[in-house]
Amino acid sequence: MAKIQSVRGTHDLVGETAAAHNYVVAAARDCALRFGFEDIDPPIFEFTPVFVRTMGGGSDVVRKEMYSFTDNGGEDISLRPEFTAGICRAFISGGMQQNLPLKFFAHGPAFRYERPQKGRQRQFHQIDAEILGVEGPGADIEIITLGAEILHDLGILGACVLELNTLGDPESRLVYRDALVAYFSDHKDKLSEDSVDRLGRNPLRILDSKDDGDREIAAGAPLMAEFLNPASADFFAAVCEGLDTLGIGYNLNQHLVRGLDYYTHTTFEFVTNALGAQGAVIAGGRYDGLIKMLGGPPTPGIGWAGGIERLGMLAAHAPAPVRPIAFVPMGDAAERLALKLCHGLRRDGFTVDMAFRGNLSRRLKRANKQNARAALILGDDEIAKGVVTLRDLDGGGQQDVALDDIAVHLRKLTP
Template structure:
């Protein structure tokens, strides 16, 4: 965890201010949710085989014996608040939020165990254009921060429920052949959620995954058509992208579009911004079926990219008033 002073603090605020201004341009409302949530909010939504839930979440029992967690991400809490506050009547709804999140992970460049995220959620639209619009928003933010030139948009589709079910079975069949060579974590995921093996950081798992089936071979016609429309809108918006057929994202609630803005300037931690569509999350949390798409970005990683570009924080030069004689002191105080 890190303290912020001086130019670090000013740069952090500049990123938040820029993100807030862009949220206004795209008609987003501000939203704030508690740092503390019931652990079940994340257990039910992120997936118990995800690294976030199984390894990285700070959770504990309060004095009443309730399991509480420091939020590891925003989306689940935003949807919990959306349902609890009866906001289904206001659809479509665009929400912008920011603040600290927490993950028990190895501290590294641009990511401490407490770090900060900016978060955009577009709730209530199932139109492929909303996917393209939110990607455009992310691209706009990166351009305003003057770091877009060093970043690549990678995109994939995770398909609908039917597509994922077929793909999941194909992955399970494939990885079962290499079960003895998989890491312990991947062995646990094999029969629970084999899709998560694609996110493994283990080098041997990565080698095995290189020849795994691709989800594009399991799209339903509807899933393929949806993805094609998203790509066509990106073309119309002149947003460059690279299709990454192995991009899966690390959380279970995604469907259809998944995307990441990545860079080769930050070493192994290449993702600067990531998100996608999550049409089933609201229903999973006890609400009515509600389409949604969103993304989050780590403020510290954005700041690190800006430092690498030699960004200079603009600040006013201090003005010093020096009294010449006691009779001037009253005027200086005024």
């Protein structure tokens, strides 16, 4: 029988990895709640057309990376490769348009079949924020500010740079698209195979190609700023002014694009070099045409997603876990009494771990390995006297403490 092991591109969240993961999620959610966002938890799988419509049937994600299957009922199902599509589907199917504007925060796993690399697996985890129903630049400013504030709360904002661009409104984008097709068509013989394929489908994606030859050609391509109509220019100017007011620095990057037609106006990424090659830790943009394309009412939207693994690697200094109290019962009678005492201490807010087996020495070694603050030792002699032995595992001293006074004495050790 083959050895049982994890699937390539997956990893187990345990120990320090789990602590870093939970730290990022807790900090991000706390920050989002302060901004007035509410939780949403869409399913991890949807009908495949939800993602095909939103990400484009010709996109690399749909063609090469989605985990799709036909279920036992004959339905085409896909594991989510990102959150936005599921949240927009929930908005439509849940009839939420009466409650606009809406601000959602989500977190959880997503799935893409791609080459595993540092901070990115085939099952990976994201935090996600979306604002629906706000046409003006105020939503763009708030969603970017939320991302910056989460990075600040994690202590990593200084390691990140905000890259910012505009795609303009649909009218501006269409004119720009035509200009790009004309420009790249003149250099078609020098483009990579992927970029030649993108030329007819998503010419904007050639601008962020990783191919060195494509990059050289793209450096001379027309810039979006040259094709913005006055309304689009004013919109972007208002976004920049809002960020300036808040002291949020940014770099204008006119090669920062989104290839699908429903993306409009603001696009942005918080990027870092701290994990090796430059990469985004939070990325997003405005998608005013997406919900209508899914069959819902015309509804503007903007959002971002952040990679929890990459954020956790950057943060690196998650708060130390609460040091437990080790309860060490010796003997059957002590174990029965310890059950009740542990239960009461946990209700009082203490973190208590009770060793289940081993002699006193072995159980105290386990307590030290757990970095326990104190040990409560209970045996037949202690039961007869109505006490426990409270051992200070930092200072080394110990004392007998009445059973009713355990919490009082522990609070002196764990303020």
